[in-house]
Amino acid sequence: MSPARFCALLALAVLAGCGDSTGPAPEDAAFTAPIQGAPMTDVFYGAYMDHAPGSGARDYACGIKAYDGHGGVDILLRNFRVQDSGVSVIAAAEGTVARVADGLADRSTTWDTEGLGNYVEISHPGGSSTFYGHLRRGSVAVKQGERVERGALLGLVGSSGRSNWPHLHFEVRRGGISLDPFAGECSSTKSLWADQLAYQDAFKVTDAGLTDQPTTRDVLLERPPTLSAFPLNAAGFRFWLQVANQPAATIRFELRAPGGALRDAGTLQVSAAFSMRYLLLHVPVSGALTEAGAWEIRTYQDGQLIWTEPFTLLPAAAADAAGTPSLRGKPTFEVQVIDQTLP
Numbered sequence: 033m034s035p036a037r038f039c040a041l042l043a044l045a046v047l048a049g050c051g052d053s054t055g056p057a058p059e060d061a062a063f064t065a066p067i068q069g070a071p072m073t074d075v076f077y078g079a080y081m082d083h084a085p086g087s088g089a090r091d092y093a094c095g096i097k098a099y100d101g102h103g104g105v106d107i108l109l110r111n112f113r114v115q116d117s118g119v120s121v122i123a124a125a126e127g128t129v130a131r132v133a134d135g136l137a138d139r140s141t142t143w144d145t146e147g148l149g150n151y152v153e154i155s156h157p158g159g160s161s162t163f164y165g166h167l168r169r170g171s172v173a174v175k176q177g178e179r180v181e182r183g184a185l186l187g188l189v190g191s192s193g194r195s196n197w198p199h200l201h202f203e204v205r206r207g208g209i210s211l212d213p214f215a216g217e218c219s220s221t222k223s224l225w226a227d228q229l230a231y232q233d234a235f236k237v238t239d240a241g242l243t244d245q246p247t248t249r250d251v252l253l254e255r256p257p258t259l260s261a262f263p264l265n266a267a268g269f270r271f272w273l274q275v276a277n278q279p280a281a282t283i284r285f286e287l288r289a290p291g292g293a294l295r296d297a298g299t300l301q302v303s304a305a306f307s308m309r310y311l312l313l314h315v316p317v318s319g320a321l322t323e324a325g326a327w328e329i330r331t332y333q334d335g336q337l338i339w340t341e342p343f344t345l346l347p348a349a350a351a352d353a354a355g356t357p358s359l360r361g362k363p364t365f366e367v368q369v370i371d372q373t374l375p
């Protein structure tokens with residue numbers, strides 16, 4: 033139920049605080065960012081709160097950045113290496129710590145478990161509460177009943193509870209009902225933020241690399257070290273590209289030989305992704321590529337070059353001497369997608 037409709041129902045009971053059915057009461061705290069780091073550089077906004085009645089999803093700006101029933105906003109990290117570096121979750125306003133949970137595993141890559149995992153709830157003077165979910169195990173830095181100032185360290189970003197990617201779930205509630213702090217055409221007219229962040233729907237390539245490891249979600253979120261050279265007798269390798277907010281598009285991968293000649297290409301139609309996504313390319317080498325030297329993989333989105341990944345193919349003897357690893361199995365030239373949100 034939307035906050036506006038909730039207040040409309042409560043208005044029958046003449047309860048204070050719902051006089052303005054388009055937004056929260058004026059005494060509500062103005063929130064500031066609940067996480068350290070710059071948007072679209074260090075942290076990436078995935079799903080916002082869902083405003084669509086029934087099934088389907090719609091965010092505060094009437095866009096696609098939500099999934100069915102989502103009550104907060106998800107702020108993602110690139111991978112677990114960034115999580116391991118310690119990204120601070122901070123109080124969005126002053127208040128009192130109402131509840132905490134800690135001690136749960138924090139490297140989940142599935143939605144197999146339920147709940148916010150390790151989390152902190154803060155009660156604010158205006159009557160609203162904020163929740164900070166999926167925190168890193170052992171990172172919760174506050175105790176129940178403790179007073180906290182705006183900006184106080186609450187814990188670190190993790191992937192505990194129902195989480196398939198390292199991220200913070202930030203949610204505002206009043207009387208048990210989720211409120212969207214973002215004002216917009218499909219939300220309320222009053223923002224709960226001191227300074228509302230612009231809608232985070234810009235497309236960006238956020239990371240890329242080459243690996244001889246299996247490109248599963250688990251492996252990719254550990255951010256495998258990038259390899260740059262492969263022996264000509266290697267079975268093959270994999271290229272992965274991590275993107276945010278990819279529009280529906282035609283993706284084309286081109287394999288360019290030393291000197292620039294087109295050696296192979298693969299295309300894939302992708303649907304729009306409102307969160308982060310991996311695009312994957314399997315490149316066979318042994319039996320497919322024969323020239324040692326400097327190669328490139330060029331990635332195009334609707335005809336526009338979005339990434340160039342260089343790699344070197346080494347004569348087999350030199351490769352053996354260098355101990356360069358090789359992919360097991362017989363790969364074929366093919367492309368795949370892994371989305372942050374599960375189908």
Ligand SMILES: [Zn+2]
Nearest residue numbers: 104105106201
């Ligand atoms: Zn969430």
